[in-house]
Amino acid sequence: MKNNYKFIRGKYVLPMNGDREFIRDGLVVVENDRICDIGRYDALIDRYRDMDGEWMEYEDGLIMPGLVSNHTHLYQAMMKGIGSDLCLDDWVINVIYPMALAMKKEDFYDIVRFNILEMISTGTTCFADSMYHHHNLDNIDGVAEAVRDMHMRGMIVRAVQSVNFDERIPDACAEREIEITRAESIRCIKQYDHTENGRIRVGLEALSPFDCDERTIRELYGICEEYDVRFQMHVAEAITEQVRIRSSHNMGVIEYLDKLGVVSDRTLLIHNIWVTPSEIQLIARRRANVAHNPVSNMILADGIAPIPEYLANGITVGLGVDGAASNNNQDMFETMKACVLLHRVNRLDASIMKAYDALEMATISSARSIGWEKEIGSLEVGKKADLIVVKTNSCHMGPQLDVVTNLVFSGNGRDVDTVMIDGDIVMKNREFTMFHAEEIVRRGNECALKIAEKADVFNRINNLGKN
């Protein structure tokens, strides 16, 4: 088969390759699905001038790796905006669970496409999901098929809640039979892991230490080792969790999980806010990874994760948007800025985190945190061609005295002009090239309204104030 070349020239190239390199007037050469050359335009042009291929020139564009959101719940686009002023318990019990339980495979498909459309349009080219509603066992197939059809790269994570810690949570939310958990986890891995030219990977998750019994946590981690896939858990998101584990096990939540043998370099600890200094040392020793979701943590008033301490201890920290229901968007640019601001004000120290640190967390570190750093997360020869072009000539992105700082502090997802995933252009000049955006948006909106009515959430919320 003839090789397919694409040549992308930009005013700036930010490779995120570890050397803090910043190229002016750069060229990225893509051969099929991989980057085959990168550097200054004038140094490379003689080699490629006469070659056939598609040329794209961005006089005011900055080329950088596609952003990697290492934590989200794609299906939660369904619940975006509704009940967001309720307290956490009321919101989860009256909005999240009833709506999720009203969803079928085709609803997951429609809303996940809707969510991924927003991700692509704001420069995210890879994600790690967390999908824990298996009242129909094929719900997760709706997620996988949507990722496939959107030409997105992502890790579909089959998460399991094996117990109900609160009697108000509907029984159908828990998957209690471990034989089903095991069989379905393995089915998902065999059916989807490393499919679609490697765009789709599969991971497993024990939802949280209090949503899962010890046997299920161990079982899921064991399957991950057996099939060499990633393991993740929501950990220490709320202070109540640390208190609960300490009173029942007389140890911290990380110590508890380490006793179960599930804290390792295979593990992604999601949130990880309420941990002790000795637990931070433990995470570093085990080389476990962290998903930091600053916007969601602020919206839900969860607390502030000790990210500067994690970084100082060499722990890999990636950035996530978390589900759209607790964000309320999927824009990684906003998340990068929120991350820097949150930790600066928390420590009363403007030097504690820099714009480049946030870019690193949103690209190569996020990729590393989910075991994908050999393929994505930076623009380097041999890596997959997942890249974005950001427009820098708008008023709000100027003046161009410090372009990298502007990206994080002045930019937003709508500055992304072009998106390439796996060597294919998915969005160009903000036009989607592989699917009908209007239809995806219409179906997503209709689906959310249908499910909200089916789950009777408007009445549920109205009635809350009357009780």
Ligand SMILES: [Zn+2]
């Ligand atoms: Zn989450």
